[in-house]
Amino acid sequence: xxxxxxxxxxxxxxxxxxxxxxxxxxxxxxxxxxxxxxxxxxxxxxxxxxxxxxxxxxxxxxxxxxxxxxxxxxxxxxxxxxxxxxxxxxxxxxxxxxxxxxxxxxxxxxxxxxxxxxxxxxxxxxxxxxxxxxxxxxxxxxxxxxxxxxxxxxxxxxxxxxxxxxxxxxxxxxxxxxxxxxxxxxxxxxxxxxxxxxxxxxxxxxxxxxxxxxxxxxxxxxxxxxxxxxxxxxxxxxxxxxxxxxxxxxxxxxxxxxxxxxxxxxxxxxxxxxxxxxxxxxxxxxxxxxxx
Amino acid sequence: xxxxxxxxxxxxxxxxxxxxxxxxxxxxxxxxxxxxxxxxxxxxxxxxxxxxxxxxxxxxxxxxxxxxxxxxxxxxxxxxxxxxxxxxxxxxxxxxxxxxxxxxxxxxxxxxxxxxxxxxxxxxxxxxxxxxxxxxxxxxxxxxxxxxxxxxxxxxxxxxxxxxxxxxxxxxxxxxxxxxxxxxxxxxxxxxxxxxxxxxxxxxxxxxxxxxxxxxxxxxxxxxxxxxxxxxxxxxxxxxxxxxxxxxxxxxxxxxxxxxxxxxxxxxxxxxxxxxxxx
Numbered sequence: 001x002x003x004x005x006x007x008x009x010x011x012x013x014x015x016x017x018x019x020x021x022x023x024x025x026x027x028x029x030x031x032x033x034x035x036x037x038x039x040x041x042x043x044x045x046x047x048x049x050x051x052x053x054x055x056x057x058x059x060x061x062x063x064x065x066x067x068x069x070x071x072x073x074x075x076x077x078x079x080x081x082x083x084x085x086x087x088x089x090x091x092x093x094x095x096x097x098x099x100x101x102x103x104x105x106x107x108x109x110x111x112x113x114x115x116x117x118x119x120x121x122x123x124x125x126x127x128x129x130x131x132x133x134x135x136x137x138x139x140x141x142x143x144x145x146x147x148x149x150x151x152x153x154x155x156x157x158x159x160x161x162x163x164x165x166x167x168x169x170x171x172x173x174x175x176x177x178x179x180x181x182x183x184x185x186x187x188x189x190x191x192x193x194x195x196x197x198x199x200x201x202x203x204x205x206x207x208x209x210x211x212x213x214x215x216x217x218x219x220x221x222x223x224x225x226x227x228x229x230x231x232x233x234x235x236x237x238x239x240x241x242x243x244x245x246x247x248x249x250x251x252x253x254x255x256x257x258x259x260x261x262x263x264x265x266x267x268x269x270x271x272x273x274x275x276x277x278x279x280x281x282x283x284x285x286x287x288x289x290x291x292x
Numbered sequence: 293x294x295x296x297x298x299x300x301x302x303x304x305x306x307x308x309x310x311x312x313x314x315x316x317x318x319x320x321x322x323x324x325x326x327x328x329x330x331x332x333x334x335x336x337x338x339x340x341x342x343x344x345x346x347x348x349x350x351x352x353x354x355x356x357x358x359x360x361x362x363x364x365x366x367x368x369x370x371x372x373x374x375x376x377x378x379x380x381x382x383x384x385x386x387x388x389x390x391x392x393x394x395x396x397x398x399x400x401x402x403x404x405x406x407x408x409x410x411x412x413x414x415x416x417x418x419x420x421x422x423x424x425x426x427x428x429x430x431x432x433x434x435x436x437x438x439x440x441x442x443x444x445x446x447x448x449x450x451x452x453x454x455x456x457x458x459x460x461x462x463x464x465x466x467x468x469x470x471x472x473x474x475x476x477x478x479x480x481x482x483x484x485x486x487x488x489x490x491x492x493x494x495x496x497x498x499x500x501x502x503x504x505x506x507x508x509x510x511x512x513x514x515x516x517x518x519x520x521x522x523x524x525x526x527x528x529x530x531x532x533x534x535x536x537x538x539x540x541x542x543x544x545x546x547x548x549x550x551x552x553x554x555x556x557x558x559x560x561x562x563x564x565x566x567x568x569x570x571x
Contacts, residue, residue, distance in 0.1 A: 155394045159431025163416075163423050166430065169437055170420055170459050235437040 018065040018098040024048055028066035028221070032212060035223035040185030041153075042136050047219040057090060057115060058216030060132035064113045067128055067212070068094065073101045075109035080117035080258065080275035087115070104278050116179075118200040120257045120279035123209035125226065131194045133215040136222060138182045138192040158190050161233060169238055178243065184231045185224055193230075199244045199258045204230040247272040252283035318379060319344045319517050320485055322365050325374035327357075333541035334360035338374075340536060340546075342485065345515040349532030349549060351522060351564065357541035358521040359489055365519070366406055366487045367396050378403065381484070401431055405478035409490040411470035414477070415462045421448065421473055422458040428481045447476040451506060468499035472506065479510060485517045492527060504530050525568050529553060537561045 031045035050058040078086035082104040106121040113130040139149040168176040181198035185191045211224040234240040245259045259272040274280035321341040327334035335357035363369040376388035408414035425444040451472040492500040536546040545558040556562045
């Protein structure tokens with residue numbers, strides 16, 4: 001009885017800081033260091049069972065948990081938005097288990113966990129971007145044998161990756177792959193940038209922030225250190241193109257941010273809004289200032 | 293019996309002599325290769341050499357070690373004894389049993405090629421014909437879509453597949469077309485030596501004839517050396533310059549194709565030649 005009331009008082013004390021125990025965090029940090037040393041290389045790590053299903057960001061959360069320090073300011077986004085289920089629950093999770101400050105402002109955050117987007121606001125040095133990755137292996141659907149894909153990475157046999165792009169052009173007249181568009185990191189390993197839209201690919205190149213990728217179910221961690229060359233694969237005569245819907249955001253009017261298409265009425269009327277909610281808010285603020 | 297042994301011996305001596313002469317500009321050489329599957333013999337003490345542009349036939353019954361030998365000399369199977377040498381494009385002699393795996397794989401997809409009996413083993417069935425031909429090009433660094441496509445179309449023409457089918461998947465092709473596509477896919481990077489494991493097996497006779505005709509023309513035209521494993525003597529008669537006959541993992545006779553087929557010395561070769569059906 002006494003014990004229980006103690007726990008209620010010290011709500012957060014029942015968890016170790018940021019949920020995972022220190023040994024686990026240490027193991028993940030070692031994997032992270034190795035990953036940073038070999039940009040784009042998939043480092044195996046012993047992924048832990050997390051209090052949520054696979055596919056909800058168990059890999060990202062473990063990486064965040066290993067990186068988090070008490071004075072961090074955390075931002076969590078899901079498809080660019082701060083207010084969607086995945087983002088809200090992960091943010092709450094770390095508020096509860098690590099008691100860290102949280103923010104929605106990209107420029108204020110020291111650590112950003114993301115699902116499927118890179119924020120529109122340019123990242124800075126000393127910021128960490130943690131990606132949630134469903135399938136870390138870019139060659140997975142081209143070559144099902146893991147033993148073989150590892151060999152292909154080791155020997156940089158990436159002809160097959162180009163076969164996929166070739167098929168795209170042969171079928172559709174252009175490279176149809178719109179998300180999880182394969183990149184070559186530091187001129188060496190072909191890397192899956194997690195399912196971000198290919199619009200975001202150029203933001204990975206030479207980014208001042210540290211980019212960490214965690215795949216929980218697949219038990220892989222990989223990383224892109226700051227200021228690393230990241231090149232999207234393409235053909236000489238079909239160069240890579242960062243694509244987005246050719247509309248303006250109907251809230252802030254921005255035409256250079258990545259847009260979500262939403263159906264607003266039963267008869268199929270469509271509207272486009274920024275997928276990055278923080279960026280959209282900033283733009284709206286700027287606009288109203290201009291009007292004043 | 294004595295006469296037979298004597299003949300066999302002289303034949304071996306002849307073979308050895310010829311090898312000494314050819315050694316200067318050989319393309320490929322295997323010396324004393326053995327491969328065991330536990331207690332069983334895959335192939336034993338096999339030596340062969342291939343000159344640039346030459347076609348070598350390997351014949352023998354099922355289970356005689358033909359395919360094992362082929363996989364050994366291609367580098368797919370590790371040999372237990374012996375050495376395999378390739379005189380590569382830059383005239384350096386490489387030993388397959390000693391070089392690193394990356395190097396071997398690079399050679400396998402540039403200097404060498406392998407045509408499987410079943411085109412399903414050698415093709416990517418869910419990728420278009422053009423992509424299948426282009427894969428080897430992209431693997432050695434081609435990065436121009438237009439060029440790759442043009443080369444692929446040229447090769448389809450060469451192997452007599454309608455160019456309009458360039459974007460169709462091989463699964464929509466007939467068996468003969470699939471085999472021709474596999475040949476095109478392998479020849480596109482201009483290898484210098486191509487290994488074929490029963491390239492016409494499982495095809496009906498008229499399609500077989502067409503593929504053999506095609507192979508003969510391509511091999512002669514491009515000056516590619518080839519090793520053809522088959523149990524069909526007609527195939528070697530048509531394509532091969534020299535043949536070796538195998539039984540139970542051993543080479544029992546080797547020589548010029550016409551010489552061996554017209555005047556077989558070993559008992560088993562005689563049996564093999566005499567058991568060909570005459571129409």
